[in-house]
Amino acid sequence: MIADPGGAVIGVDFDGTLSPIVPDPADARVDPRAAAALARLGGLVGAVVIVTGRPAATAIAYGEVAGGPGLADVPGLVVLGQYGLERWEDGRVTSPPPPPGVARVRAELPILIASLGLPLTGDGDSGVGIEDKGRALAVHTRRAADPEGALRVLREPLAKLAAETGLTVEPGRLVIEIRPTGMDKGRALDAFLAERGARSVLFAGDDLGDLAAFEAVRRSGLPGVTVCSASAEVTGLAALADVVVEGPAGVAALLSALAGAVEGR
Template identity: 70%
Template structure:
């Protein structure tokens, strides 16, 4: 943290969205950013090299669920694990992978065959997610889905990304770690902080360490994912804790 405080102009602040800037909710479409987050990120954006949100969500969805994010100075959203990018009001991305809609077309039949109730499908355009949080037995449903979804992903040239009561089918070749590494190199960053809450953020933690830059990893703690807390430099209490930490940073920058 010392390097970030001494040289904020060289620092990249990387953040996951769900569970980090936004509390986890049963219906992903009902998620909303922490009310203090946009203002805090805007203040950080005035001091640091870049603020980057690295998420499995499409950038347009993150912006929709995060009113005020578009006004954060220099904000970059690396959505779909880095396949899609929002910057300066523009979204850039390669063509959507054909395997995703094909897999999605088979998902409802698969759920019906397994007799799983309360399991929902989220169309993320470049990925498709299967959520079990609203099932009568979320953990049991997740376990029953692992092998069938792995076979379905393999059939359509996709990979399965596990998360908090969710399994996501997405194209291979990019993850949050790769997205963050490429961004750090692009910006010639001199230090980095990354905050996340879920298994998909482990790759970003590893990217911070592999970068050989002065770096800090922050876990937005929950009872659902212990692995991240074990590898984090700092553990805070969910999105409230993340925002409080970012407020402390912004305050320190303003005083210097």
């Protein structure tokens, strides 16, 4: 990667990797040090790609940095949002229409959650939160009185609703997402590596949804590195990573060191 940066693809997740995990997902913002490191790398490597469950445009919006380079300033950046169903590039988002099951889930989720005796969050209130991603919906329990207990109560009913609507569930850090089938971070990364003719790859992530991207790095047959942005909430990913760092700050430091190594080669 350092000897042949023009053939390298740097892939990263957003939440928990570039941005700290926060109680309200709408409050997530990129670590400015990570954005600055990616801005350096964008001019040095073959490609920088963010692969996230967030809508692609949201990742860009939450990647703004006052007084410094934000994600939109990363040269040649591509954001594969909604697990690869959306693509942001050169300021434009392209995506297929959402499947019809999403509208049903959107209508039924509040009723389902209430029927389970779980309060929904209001402004500043504790409870279960629904994040509408347009083509997917995520149910967060981080602000519930008993986050793990609420997650256990929700797991089976949400899986049933997903199956009835032709969708799938994606578990994460105190969140269950109902989203379209047929795409995951691994498939998205597979396609991107082929598109760019990559000769090496690094992928950094923090959660169970990033396992598919780790697997894509390994099956690519390319010189590759998997990086875990470690947390106390998700411990299994670290055992499968080549490199473990401490959260988004650790990711930022690693990316900055990589940029420095390429610049100094």
